[in-house]
Amino acid sequence: MTQPDGLEPLFPRPLSGADVPAPPPGFVPARASIIGETVSLVPLNAEEHGASMYEASHGSEDALRIWDYLAVGPWGTEAAFKAALRDQMANQAMVFYAVVPKDTGIAVGQISYLDIHPQNGVIEIGNIWFGPTLQKTKAATEALFLSLDYPMSELGYRRMQWRCNSLNAKSRAAAKRL
Numbered sequence: 001m002t003q004p005d006g007l008e009p010l011f012p013r014p015l016s017g018a019d020v021p022a023p024p025p026g027f028v029p030a031r032a033s034i035i036g037e038t039v040s041l042v043p044l045n046a047e048e049h050g051a052s053m054y055e056a057s058h059g060s061e062d063a064l065r066i067w068d069y070l071a072v073g074p075w076g077t078e079a080a081f082k083a084a085l086r087d088q089m090a091n092q093a094m095v096f097y098a099v100v101p102k103d104t105g106i107a108v109g110q111i112s113y114l115d116i117h118p119q120n121g122v123i124e125i126g127n128i129w130f131g132p133t134l135q136k137t138k139a140a141t142e143a144l145f146l147s148l149d150y151p152m153s154e155l156g157y158r159r160m161q162w163r164c165n166s167l168n169a170k171s172r173a174a175a176k177r178l
Contacts, residue, residue, distance in 0.1 A: 026118040026157040029095045034146050039139040041097035041111060041146055046085035049098040049107035053085070054078045056108040056131025066129045069165040088112070088127075097147075099130065101139040108134045111147045121158035123151045128171070135170070144178055 034041040042049070057066050058074055058081070067073040075081040088096045093116070099109030108131035115124040125147045134140050151157040164171040 026121045026123065026151060027155045028116060028118055029113045029123075029151065029155060031095060034097070034150050036139075036142045036146050038102055039143045039146070040100045040102065041143060042100050042107070044085060044089050044096040044098050044110070046082045046089060049100075050082035050085050051078060052106045052108060053098060053110065053131075054081045056106075056133065057081075057129060060132065062132045066131070069168040069171070070127070070129060094127070096127065099134065099139075099143045101134065101137075103139075109140070109143065111143060113147075113151070115161065118155075118157075121156065122161065123155075123157045123159075124161035124163065126163060140174075141177070144174060148178065 031043040057063050094112050094114040096112040098107035100107050110129055112127040114126050130140050
């Protein structure tokens with residue numbers, strides 16, 4: 001098989017020539033819980049999750065480091081943080097989840113789906129942060145796995161994107177692990 005303009009073949013091996021049917025588009029992620037063995041991704045609720053998420057992300061110097069590579073935060077007060085969470089809840093272009101380890105039942109992190117293109121089967125995870133008590137735990141790894149697996153296995157997506165700041169060594173290490 002050669003290119004119409006006479007260029008060399010695109011592939012070093014022959015192609016079958018069979019039509020590849022267009023895959024069905026992915027579905028938009030539901031605002032429903034994604035349940036794992038050690039952790040659940042629960043639709044974000046500012047009133048239910050706000051206080052524990054604020055403590056997890058603002059309660060210590062280590063916690064405040066969470067915001068070093070994110071586009072927003074930290075917030076000066078819990079009320080301001082909860083207002084930001086309410087804005088996230090209302091966002092129609094993104095789906096936000098609180099990360100809730102089963103052993104505590106307390107929301108200590110966040111993951112979202114964004115840049116959602118079901119017609120092309122492409123979705124991205126982002127706005128990810130884990131409080132210090134969640135970092136480097138089995139629940140943290142499972143939360144990332146669940147966020148990657150759900151769109152691919154359940155919703156019909158073909159491509160997953162996970163962008164991270166190139167200076168964020170922890171996120172890069174997590175991506176390499178997964």
